[in-house]
Amino acid sequence: MxxxxxxxxxxxxxxxxxxxxxxxxxxxxxxxxxxxxxxxxxxxxxxxxxxxxxxxxxxxxxxxxxxxxxxxxxxxxxxxxxxxxxxxxxxxxxxxxxxxxxxxxTAVDAVALVRSGLVALGALEAARPERGESALVTAAASGVGHLAVQLARVRGAARVVGAVSDPAKADFVRALGADTVALYEDGSWGDPVDYALDAVGGDLLTPALVALAPGGRLVAYSSGGGTVRAYDLLVGAKSVTGFQMARIARERPELYERWRRELWELFGAGAVRVxxxxxxxxxxxxxxxxxxxxxxxxxxxxxxx
Structure with a gap:
């Protein structure tokens, strides 16, 4: 072979x-x-x-x-x-x-939906979203991010902001259901959001935290590292949660399986597309x-x- x-x-x-x-x-x-x-x-x-x-x-x-x-x-x-x-x-x-x-x-559907979708859905669950809240998704055009944008809407987000590195990705992200698209290099990403799902890390952690409204939640699931200052959390009563899919698969297989079934159901109903x-x-x-x-x-x- x-x-x-x-x-x-x-x-x-x-x-x-x-x-x-x-x-x-x-x-x-x-x-x-x-x-x-x-x-x-x-x-x-x-x-x-x-x-x-x-x-x-x-x-x-x-x-x-x-x-x-x-x-x-x-x-x-x-x-x-x-x-x-x-x-x-x-x-x-x-x-x-x-x-x-x-x-x-198809097999392509499967590899595009299941693992990336599990990460997107797990990160979203970690943010504890409530219907009517606003969401920010970084790397919104990526394999995980493009599903996270759609899942945030499925879970009731009233406003979804997709952050990307290149303006050429804006139309793609809007077509997924994002209300607005922000560029990493922009000084502001618009009105504050209730929660953010960050797949980039590094230098992007700080602006993602700044984008949160008071009491907002940031879920970090990137392998890119990065540092958050405690003062930036205290001043707005904000929180950061780290999410790792491997831990869910290893320690909570029943939850992993439930999320997997949910993804296929959403895919079959046309609520999420790859x-x-x-x-x-x-x-x-x-x-x-x-x-x-x-x-x-x-x-x-x-x-x-």
Whole structure:
């Protein structure tokens, strides 16, 4: 089979031939039909001290099962988070991470909706939204952000502000349901909001905090780091919550499953739609990474083996 690999930090991505892996206890072997590209994985290539397998969201058909793989059967279509080599024709997926892809949905739909949607929905839940409140979503055109904009509206936001890095993304974000679009470089992002979902971090944490109304809530779910001053919280009685999807998946699987079902129900009802920036072949993995790293994507970036 083919898989994508790199040999040194920041080194080029390349295709190599590798044996098809065999599933171990509790594992599934999946023929990959779609692989989601995420910023954390892109950052691993540029920042990890040693090369690591390129994993992430995969979707496809189960072609083999290991002992104790639960109810999953050969021929099932599943999606889930792969911690090994996922940029490949075949990948091993732990059965506990696998969830079914409904009939009528494509593998691309699955990798664009499920993991990114779970992060967006989880971050939104952490903000404790109430109907009629106003929301700010940073990275509003990203794989997670474009779903967060829609989910905020579904959960009753009366006003949604989408913050982006490039004015060329404004029409896309408005089409998702945002009332206004703000640029990171702007001095003001408009009227204060009740809660903000930040996927960028770093220097953007402070302006996201400033954008909150008194008593506002900021949910930070970026891997980009950043620092918040305690005084900035005290002066407006504001709060910051860190959200991590892995913790929910590990410690609250019933909640993870409920959110997953809700996403598919919203998708099936047309209340949430996925946007795919591009479908790239495995040999185009470097181009896919570039789209995410430069934040030029509108929606999800997907590899299609």
């Amino acid at each position: 083919r898989r994508v690999r790199y040999e040194s930090t920041g080194g080029p991505l390349f295709l190599e031939e590798a044996p098809i892996p065999e599933p171990g206890p509790g594992e599934l072997l999946v023929r990959c039909e779609a692989v989601g590209v995420t910023l954390p994985v892109v950052r691993k290539v540029t920042e990890s001290a040693e090369p690591v397998p390129l994993g992430g969201e995969i979707a496809g058909e189960v072609v083999a099962t290991g002992p104790g793989a639960g109810p999953h059967r050969i021929g099932d279509r599943v999606t889930g988070l792969c911690f090994g080599h996922g940029y490949a024709d075949f990948a091993v997926l732990h059965a506990s991470m696998a969830s079914p892809v409904p009939a009528g949905a 946007a795919v920036h591009g479908e790239f072949a495995l040999e185009e993995a470097a181009r896919a990474h570039e789209a995410v790293e430069t934040r030029s994507n509108l929606g999800k970036v997907v590899l299609v083996p």
